[in-house]
Amino acid sequence: AQSVTQLDSHVSVSEGTPVLLRCNYSSSYSPSLFWYVQHPNKGLQLLLKYTSAATLVKGINGFEAEFKKSETSFHLTKPSAHMSDAAEYFCVVSGPGGYNKLIFGAGTRLAVHP
Amino acid sequence: GAVVSQHPSRVICKSGTSVKIECRSLDFQATTMFWYRQFPKQSLMLMATSNEGSKATYEQGVEKDKFLINHASLTLSTLTVTSAHPEDSSFYICSAAGTSGAYEQYFGPGTRLTVT
Numbered sequence: 001a002q003s004v005t006q007l008d009s010h011v012s013v014s015e016g017t018p019v020l021l022r023c024n025y026s027s028s029y030s031p032s033l034f035w036y037v038q039h040p041n042k043g044l045q046l047l048l049k050y051t052s053a054a055t056l057v058k059g060i061n062g063f064e065a066e067f068k069k070s071e072t073s074f075h076l077t078k079p080s081a082h083m084s085d086a087a088e089y090f091c092v093v094s095g096p097g098g099y100n101k102l103i104f105g106a107g108t109r110l111a112v113h114p
Numbered sequence: 115g116a117v118v119s120q121h122p123s124r125v126i127c128k129s130g131t132s133v134k135i136e137c138r139s140l141d142f143q144a145t146t147m148f149w150y151r152q153f154p155k156q157s158l159m160l161m162a163t164s165n166e167g168s169k170a171t172y173e174q175g176v177e178k179d180k181f182l183i184n185h186a187s188l189t190l191s192t193l194t195v196t197s198a199h200p201e202d203s204s205f206y207i208c209s210a211a212g213t214s215g216a217y218e219q220y221f222g223p224g225t226r227l228t229v230t
Contacts, residue, residue: 034218036221041223042223043207043222043223043224044117044158044207044219044221045221046210046218046220049218086150090158091156101148101160101163102148102160102219104157104158104159105157106156106157107156107157
């Protein structure tokens, strides 16, 4: 079965400091992995995706994630946080059954302080 | 491109009534659409997968007679919550997958349902 665990429910950083949001996955086959962001009262936006190509994936707004098969991890990073990065972040793994079924992690709320 | 809309964005209804939520892909054809439910401060839970022209596939524990899904065209799917109860109050989010594959879904902005 596929599952994803986000190791931190809340992360708080100061503006201009690095961001690290941790995600571990479990999959019985080579997964596709995603990071989505959800701002208050807005729809989910895709930040980046890994689909068995390069293990270091660059996304929008300066975010990137590295797929590490040996560690079953797909952590999200950003060198310098902006106030506008404050949001809920979801790590997602593609599930079984075809038709692009997605399995969401519990989410990590990122707070950015001035 | 790849915009998904939902209507309404917010709805309040009385217990026992039914409410319909629309999900539209505005600039692409969506062969598959998904309906999710999100409780406050929790993650998204997949309710059902719908394919244009066929019956929806519901996840375990989701009542298909209560949450009616229709995917009548390649750009429109509807979710009808029948005989709504206060415990059905939630944030409902749809997503659409295009025909290009790559496991990418495009999400709508969500509909906040409150049942009084």
